[in-house]
Amino acid sequence: MKITEKMKFEFPPTLAVALRMQANQKTRGKLLAGGTDLMVQWASGVTPPNRIISIWGLPELNLIEISRSEVLIGAGVTHARMARSPELKRHLPALTAAAATVGATQIQTRGTLGGNAANASPAGDTAPALLVTGGWAVLASLAGVREVPLTEFWTGYRQIAARPDEIILAFRLPKKNKARERFRKIGARQAQAISKVMCASRMLMDDGRIVSAAIAVGSVAPTPIRLSAVEEYLAGKKLTNPVIAKAEALARAVEPISDIRSTADYRRWATGRLVRDALEALKTKSRST
Amino acid sequence: MSNVQRTWTINGKQTKLRFPPGRRLLDILRDDLGLTGSKESCGEGECGACTVLVNKEPVVSCILPAGQLVNGTDILTIEGIEKKRIGRVIQQAFLECGAVQCGFCIPGMVVAAYALLIKNPKPSVRAIREALAGNLCRCTGYTKIIQAVKLAATRMPQRK
Ligand SMILES: Cc1cc2nc3c(=O)[nH]c(=O)nc-3n(C[C@H](O)[C@H](O)[C@H](O)COP(=O)(O)OP(=O)(O)OC[C@H]3O[C@@H](n4cnc5c(N)ncnc54)[C@H](O)[C@@H]3O)c2cc1C
Ligand code: FES
Ligand code: FES
Numbered sequence: 307m308k309i310t311e312k313m314k315f316e317f318p319p320t321l322a323v324a325l326r327m328q329a330n331q332k333t334r335g336k337l338l339a340g341g342t343d344l345m346v347q348w349a350s351g352v353t354p355p356n357r358i359i360s361i362w363g364l365p366e367l368n369l370i371e372i373s374r375s376e377v378l379i380g381a382g383v384t385h386a387r388m389a390r391s392p393e394l395k396r397h398l399p400a401l402t403a404a405a406a407t408v409g410a411t412q413i414q415t416r417g418t419l420g421g422n423a424a425n426a427s428p429a430g431d432t433a434p435a436l437l438v439t440g441g442w443a444v445l446a447s448l449a450g451v452r453e454v455p456l457t458e459f460w461t462g463y464r465q466i467a468a469r470p471d472e473i474i475l476a477f478r479l480p481k482k483n484k485a486r487e488r489f490r491k492i493g494a495r496q497a498q499a500i501s502k503v504m505c506a507s508r509m510l511m512d513d514g515r516i517v518s519a520a521i522a523v524g525s526v527a528p529t530p531i532r533l534s535a536v537e538e539y540l541a542g543k544k545l546t547n548p549v550i551a552k553a554e555a556l557a558r559a560v561e562p563i564s565d566i567r568s569t570a571d572y573r574r575w576a577t578g579r580l581v582r583d584a585l586e587a588l589k590t591k592s593r594s595t
Numbered sequence: 596m597s598n599v600q601r602t603w604t605i606n607g608k609q610t611k612l613r614f615p616p617g618r619r620l621l622d623i624l625r626d627d628l629g630l631t632g633s634k635e636s637c638g639e640g641e642c643g644a645c646t647v648l649v650n651k652e653p654v655v656s657c658i659l660p661a662g663q664l665v666n667g668t669d670i671l672t673i674e675g676i677e678k679k680r681i682g683r684v685i686q687q688a689f690l691e692c693g694a695v696q697c698g699f700c701i702p703g704m705v706v707a708a709y710a711l712l713i714k715n716p717k718p719s720v721r722a723i724r725e726a727l728a729g730n731l732c733r734c735t736g737y738t739k740i741i742q743a744v745k746l747a748a749t750r751m752p753q754r755k
Contacts, residue, residue, distance in 0.1 A: 310617035315599075315662050317616075338660070345619075345658035346639045358617070362663045386652065410729025411707070412643060415652040416659065497728030498641055 310348055315358045321366035321446065321473070327359055328471045329448040335359040337473060339382060340416035342409070343425045367420065367475065372397065375481055376441075381420025381474040385432075389414060398479060400435040400487035400506040407431055407489075407504075410497040420474045426464045426529070427500075429567075433460065433530035434506035434522035435489055441479035445472040453478065460529035485510040485518075488584045492576055494567070501525045502568040505580035509540075509588055516540045516588075521581060526562035526573050533557055536581060550585045557581035601661070603668045605630075606675030616662020620654075621645045623661050624672055632673035632702045636731075643730030646703040647672045653710040655729070673702040676709050680752060685709060688747035689740070696734035703730050708744045716751040718744075 316335060318324035327333040335357030338344055348354040361367060367382030370391065377397050379388070385405035388394050395402045408414055408422065408431050422432045423443065442453040445468050454467045456477070461467055468474060489506045493499030504524045510517040519540040524530040536556045543549045555578065562573035598613040605628065614623055624630040624647065634644035638657045645657040648671040649664065664670075676682035685708050688694075695701050704727060711718055711726035718726070723744045732740065 308617070308619060308622065310619065310660060311615040313617045315616035315660070317599075317662065338663075341658055341660055341663070342640060345660065349639055349658065358660075360616075360660075360663055363665065409640070410643070411710070411726060412646055412653045412655045412729045413640060415649075415654050497725075 308349075309354055310345065313354050313358050314356055315360055317360050318364070321361075321364055321475070324359055324361055324364065324473060325446060325448050325471075328473060333357075334470065337361050337424075339418040339421040340384065342413050342417040343421060343427075361473065362418075367473075369476065370394065375483075377479050377481060378444075378476050379419055379479065380476045381423070382418050383420075385409075385414035385417050385419070385422075386411070388419065397481040398435070398439065398487070399482070400438060400489040400508065401432060401479070403489040404431045404435040404491070404504070404506065407491050407496075413498075419477065423459070423477070424466055424468070424474055426460055426466050428463070428528060428530060429501045429504075429525045430530065431491060431501060431504055431524070434504055434524045435487075436477060436479065437522035437530055437532055438487070438506045438508040438520040439479040439482075440520065441477055443467070443474055444476040444478055445469075446475040447472045451475065457532060463528035465529075482508055486588060488587050490580050490583060492580070500567060503562075503573050503576045503580060505577070505584060507581075507584040509584070511545070511588060515542065515544050517542075521557075521584065523557075523560065523577055523580070525567075526560040526577055531560075533560070533577075533581070535559065540585075545585060545588060550582055553585060554578040554582040599662050601664060601668075602666045603664060603670050605670045606672060606678075614661060617660050618662070619657055620647070620649075620659040620661045620664070620670075621656035624656060624670075630672050630674050632677075634699055634702060636699065641731070642700070643703040643707060643727075644700055646706045646730065648676075648706060648710055651710070651713065653707055653729075671706075673706055676706060679709075681712055681747075682709055684750050685712070685744070685747045688743040688750070692739045692743035692746055694735060694739040694743040700730060700732040700734075704732070704740055708747065711744070712748060712751060716748060718748055720745065723748075 336355040367380045369380040371378040389406040491504035508520040521533045558578040636644040640658045
């Protein structure tokens with residue numbers, strides 16, 4: 307018998323029921339969405355919890371709402387659904403590009419945005435794309451709904467700002483509007499590879515000048531991070547070769563670790579190159595992701 | 596753990612099952628139903644050997660807790676696909692292109708190719724490579740598999 311067969315499962319029919327279960331220590335369980343992180347962890351020997359609360363398919367977590375200036379994406383929305391949505395691609399192209407690189411098709415049909423964010427791996431591919439939007443995670447509990455800026459959502463290695471009684475409901479993300487976005491990931495191969503480094507950016511240009519720059523990277527720190535020093539340097543600058551070179555150098559100030567996937571040196575170098583790539587892409591008229 | 600009861604359509608047939616909700620879909624297919632075409636290799640979602648379609652979407656059944664699949668879920672395995680016209684077209688193309696060596700990865704490859712072709716009957720090579728990116732093959736080097744899916748696409752029936 308496989309280990310997961312011993313676990314007790316709850317299938318709350320609605321979010322309200324799930325929140326009630328999570329509110330009480332006695333009924334609280336480990337939230338399970340698509341299981342593409344958790345099932346693998348349990349298969350590889352991580353002790354599974356006794357109690358599972360399955361939130362896969364909960365209608366309240368599966369909404370995509372597009373308003374004038376923002377997009378609300380439910381935590382239960384799969385990577386496949388994001389990657390295929392022309393509307394999301396128009397307003398949040400870095401996010402849809404990131405979703406399309408998570409594992410391969412079979413992972414994208416089950417893996418969810420909320421699961422990727424809550425798993426809080428520094429290598430989670432959607433995190434940098436979420437970060438550059440300047441948006442919020444929407445958290446629900448019996449006590450009500452609150453919003454946490456994404457820049458404060460990942461609080462430490464594999465830690466997020468949600469309390470144990472909270473469920474991530476959705477992500478509220480400002481549209482890119484006139485800005486240009488880009489997402490690039492470096493892994494051992496194009497599919498099914500955990501990122502060595504990945505970078506998302508959202509840049510607003512006006513008349514050859516950078517009005518504002520948002521740049522985020524993953525796999526170079528305990529959490530996904532914004533490169534604030536680079537962003538501040540770029541604001542108001544003209545896109546010249548010396549400016550790009552300086553931005554690349556500033557980006558290399560990250561402090562990654564060496565692990566089985568890559569070395570710290572390579573990651574520093576690649577972070578710089580990805581920032582250069584994002585800036586050079588702004589010079590061309592080509593598609594933004 | 597107490598069992599749950601589910602009624603799914605598996606390869607077109609209504610099937611009623613009782614199982615612990617954390618049981619992997621792959622174990623239900625292979626061990627409970629004898630549908631051994633789906634293979635287990637990595638058991639961790641990496642290789643695609645266990646790929647089946649759930650509501651027409653390809654999933655890896657080795658990391659899918661089956662209790663999450665509600666009543667009425669439509670499941671298609673290689674055993675169902677090989678009875679379909681498009682499934683046979685794909686199999687024939689694999690044979691003609693010499694795309695099969697040991698064969699262990701092939702059921703998953705055919706399922707992934709089927710999932711692609713029912714949505715996109717005229718895929719680009721890039722789309723084929725992307726659709727099969729989650730399926731590993733230790734033997735063929737992929738070239739002939741990609742050729743086979745290309746050949747199958749030229750023979751797709753007009754009507755989807
Ligand atoms: C073969 C393979 C390849 C992969 N490749 C990549 C890759 O390239 N890039 C990448 O980033 N990831 C990759 N992953 C990891 C995984 O697919 C993603 O992180 C996915 O988005 C997880 O979503 P899930 O719904 O499956 O999460 P689950 O496994 O169900 O849950 C993950 C965590 O999130 C929590 N959680 C889920 N939903 C909520 C919620 N609404 N509120 C609060 N907590 C919640 C769970 O309790 C758990 O801690 C890969 C996985 C596999 C098996
Ligand atoms: S056995 Fe399921 S993906 Fe490898
Ligand atoms: S033919 Fe042997 S693994 Fe693909």
